[in-house]
Amino acid sequence: MLLSEQAYRDIDREIAKYPPEQKQSAVMAALTIAQTEQGWVSPEIIRDVAAYLDMPAIAVQEVATFYAMYNTHKVGKYTLTICTNLPCALQGSTQAADYLKQKLGIDFHETTPDGLFTLLEGECMGACGDAPVIIANDKHMCCRMQPEKIDALIQELKESA
Numbered sequence: 001m002l003l004s005e006q007a008y009r010d011i012d013r014e015i016a017k018y019p020p021e022q023k024q025s026a027v028m029a030a031l032t033i034a035q036t037e038q039g040w041v042s043p044e045i046i047r048d049v050a051a052y053l054d055m056p057a058i059a060v061q062e063v064a065t066f067y068a069m070y071n072t073h074k075v076g077k078y079t080l081t082i083c084t085n086l087p088c089a090l091q092g093s094t095q096a097a098d099y100l101k102q103k104l105g106i107d108f109h110e111t112t113p114d115g116l117f118t119l120l121e122g123e124c125m126g127a128c129g130d131a132p133v134i135i136a137n138d139k140h141m142c143c144r145m146q147p148e149k150i151d152a153l154i155q156e157l158k159e160s161a
């Protein structure tokens with residue numbers, strides 16, 4: 001068992017939403033619960049979730065690698081995903097991404113030496129009118145991220161670390 005008892009209880013609650021013979025339908029929820037607890041879905045977690053849901057590990061791996069919200073590589077305590085698609089790029093996201101890289105001292109897909117921040121490049125988040133857009137920890141959408149707001153976000157996350 002790689003996850004906490006609470007995590008397995010949460011997964012059980014998701015499984016209960018489906019007929020008993022279709023418990024694999026809870027795979028996305030199970031991966032999300034695992035990632036929330038562990039920060040990423042390692043190969044061991046993928047095998048564990050597969051065993052728990054009576055699925056082939058490759059099927060869980062396919063889900064984990066298909067959807068961008070699952071981290072299949074180890075990440076820092078906080079992930080910052082900035083949309084770099086064209087509509088955002090035309091509204092300053094390239095400059096915002098450069099600012100983030102310089103501020104954190106890392107490139108995309110890298111983690112700061114203190115293990116706090118991983119910078120990721122994202123696809124359209126459906127908030128093109130609010131560019132530059134950053135999703136913090138796959139959950140909190142931050143809009144119109146000019147340098148002052150980026151500074152404030154990073155400071156806030158550092159203080160809550």
Ligand code: FES
Pocket residue numbers: 083084085086087088123124125126127128129131133
């Ligand atoms: S292109 Fe960035 S949110 Fe749509």
